[in-house]
Amino acid sequence: MSNQKINQAQIQNQQGWQSPTLANGWIYYGAPFHTPGYMKDTLGFVHLAGLVKNGVVGYNVFTLPTGYRPGSTIGFATYCSTGIASVYIDSGGNVTFPSGANGFVFLDGITFMAGQ
Numbered sequence: 399m400s401n402q403k404i405n406q407a408q409i410q411n412q413q414g415w416q417s418p419t420l421a422n423g424w425i426y427y428g429a430p431f432h433t434p435g436y437m438k439d440t441l442g443f444v445h446l447a448g449l450v451k452n453g454v455v456g457y458n459v460f461t462l463p464t465g466y467r468p469g470s471t472i473g474f475a476t477y478c479s480t481g482i483a484s485v486y487i488d489s490g491g492n493v494t495f496p497s498g499a500n501g502f503v504f505l506d507g508i509t510f511m512a513g514q
Contacts, residue, residue, distance in 0.1 A: 413437050415447065418460035418493075422462055424453030427502050432503060434459075438512055446493070446508040451479075454459045455500050462491035469513025489513065 415435035420426070426433050427449035434448030444466050450459055471488040479501025486494045486506060495503050 406469060410471055411414040412440055417461050418462070419451070420450065420460050422457040422459070424450045424456040427468065432506065439488075442512050443509055444468075444512050446505040448505045449502055450496060451500060453495070453501045455498060456496055457477045457494065459493045459495055459503070459505075462487065462493060464491070466512055472510055474508045476504045476506075476508070491512045 400511045413439050414432075417435055417470065420434060431449035432447045434446075434450055436444060436446050438444050444462070451457060467489055468487055469489060471486060474487075476483055476485050478495070478498040480499040483498040483503060483504070484496060485505065486492075486496055487508075487510070488494075494503075
């Protein structure tokens with residue numbers, strides 16, 4: 399990473415949250431939780447947020463677009479309705495909840511450097 403400073407224009411042009419198209423039966427959990435979303439900050443880090451439920455475990459929750467994907471598959475610890483769980487994101491942008499209960503799955507706090 400270069401040793402550049404963030405300037406005022408970069409802060410003012412910071413991207414807002416984008417809404418993914420949820421797949422395989424996954425839906426927004428509901429208020430008061432953040433709607434599912436992703437964004438890339440001015441340093442190139444991708445952030446996920448939201449709470450989803452009811453989808454098919456082991457299948458895609460949603461797919462991140464090109465430019466928001468990691469360079470290789472990465473995994474994150476999160477919480478689901480039965481406790482600690484994982485979320486995987488592959489280089490194709492597939493965000494997957496591989497196992498556990500689908501009563502809810504937190505996406506909040508998942509952050510990584512975009513790799514492609």
